[in-house]
Amino acid sequence: MKNRYLDKTIPFGTILAVGLVHCKALNNLFVADTWVFIYPHSLTETFSYFFKSIIPPEWKSLWFRPIPMFFFWFDNILWPGKTWGPHLTNIIFHVINVYLIWLLVGFMTQYEKIKTSNTSQKLPSFAASLCYGLHPLTVGSVSWVAARFDVMSVTCGLAGLLLWLKWDIKPSERNHLTGAVVLLAVALLCKEQGVVFITVCLLVTFFRLIKNRDKKIKGWPGLLSLALLMVIYTIYRLIIFGGLGGYITAQHGLNFIVPVYYFFALFFPFLNVLPGWTISVSLLISLLVLWTLVPILWTPENNKKSAVPKMYIFAACALFFIGLITTAPHAGMTFDTIIRHAESRFALIPVVGFSLIAGIMVYIIIQNNAAYKFALVCIVIIGSLAAWRTDIQIQAWGAAGKTADSIISQTLMLVPSPKINSKLIFLDIPRNNSQYAYIFGIGFKEALQYKYGLRKDLDVIRYPKRNDLRTANPDYDHVFQYHESTGKLEKLKGERQKMNSN
Secondary structure (H helix, E strand, O other): OHHHHHHHHHHHHHHHHHHHHHHHHHHOOOOOOHHHHHOOOOHHHHHHHHHHHHOOOOOOOOOOOHHHHHHHHHHHHHOOOOOHHHHHHHHHHHHHHHHHHHHHHHHHHOHHHOOOOOHHHHHHHHHHHHHHHOOHHHHHHHOOHHHHHHHHHHHHHHHHHHHHHHHHHOOOOHHHHHHHHHHHHHHHHHOHHHHHHHHHHHHHHHHHHHHOOOOOOOOHHHHHHHHHHHHHHHHHHHHHOOOOOHHHHHHHOOOOOHHHHHHHHHHOOOOOOOOOOOOOHHHHHHHHHHHHHHHHHOOOOOOOOOOOOHHHHHHHHHHHHHHHHOOOOOOOOOHHHHHOOOOHHHHHHHHHHHHHHHHHHHHHHOOOHHHHHHHHHHHHHHHHHHHHHHHHHHHHHHHHHHHHHHHHHHHHHHOOOOOOOOEEEEEOOOOEOOOOOEOOEOEHHHHHHHHOOOOOOOEEEOOOOHHHHHOOOOOOOEEEEEEOOOOEEEEOOHHHHHHHHO
């Protein structure tokens, strides 16, 4: 009875602690290109996007991510006009990922093969789940609704990897193979980085088959099916994207020092604390739940442990390093911007690998009671610090949302009812705040069109050129300037329009 209680309490408590920290994001408002995806679309328009993204009319695509687009459509059906709903969807996928990390580490350390439940075998899963769930670099994907592509790709990738590893040790289980291939394909359709999970699966099975080439092991059909998926997708990208790296690589090239920057950010993500941060109630409750798990996990049972297969250690390390390599196309990123959480969503798969490695390391070092208890205390202390830092990062996205909402509200106040086909021209709208949480770049047009009652006739110019200001008609068009020092939006008069045009 006690063992069953432990089996349910520890993973549930871990997920609850993670969910409580991230639930603060439910109060956050929309920012940046979140408005692009949350803007109401009919089911017909969504399907139209789906097919156009497969074969674009001009045979040139920026990215191919149809699965999350349907979930954005579901958001508009489930909770139209609500800001907390889409945030909740992201959080749900995030806690699912936490549980998948728990299951994956449990599988890798093989505690399921031990008949007697062993709390010392659950500590690695506990460590890995906390590492992923509370790592500050995950906030950019969870609190920014538009980054759902990353979170969903990891969800399907982790589930596919788990099924693949189960099939790999027992190839007769065809259901595991079918489920793995489908989920890995869906991970790819959520975001291109899903290719990392596919690559790791291929490597794991390929090396196992090579190592056991003298034995009759049924694994080649699965390997070939996944290889075929990769070949088809690679050909597709070469035709539609004009290259494997897509538009980012085409514009900026590759910079392999960027993965090194992300490597350091993974280990030291505590810089750039938001000014005016507070300790939230949700954080305090989360910490209470976290520390409540300590006495439950405190006494280990000295059952015999099995060694972690080297191939699983390799899989965790491959996820980590290949995931880091996928950040190379973002050549413009600097060490300062990355360590301050700019584009942290690109590090989501490396965080997965980092967490799996952490779980395996904990499993290896807990050889006796003293080491076990020391590891448990360290895990909870580090988890508490990570929860605090994650809470602050969520507050940074909340501050960005307030700034974005303020700009929209001031625009509506200054021009309550713009004329049909008028232009709204803006100067100096901030792209992000000091902690690199997006405010507005892409999405500003959709945000204003939505707030003006889904008016698609309005032309919102976020980055005006000289000619835009020169040709602005004072009777129809409106020019605004944002003052970052005061947070005020000013409507420029005719004289100032003329001054700016000169």
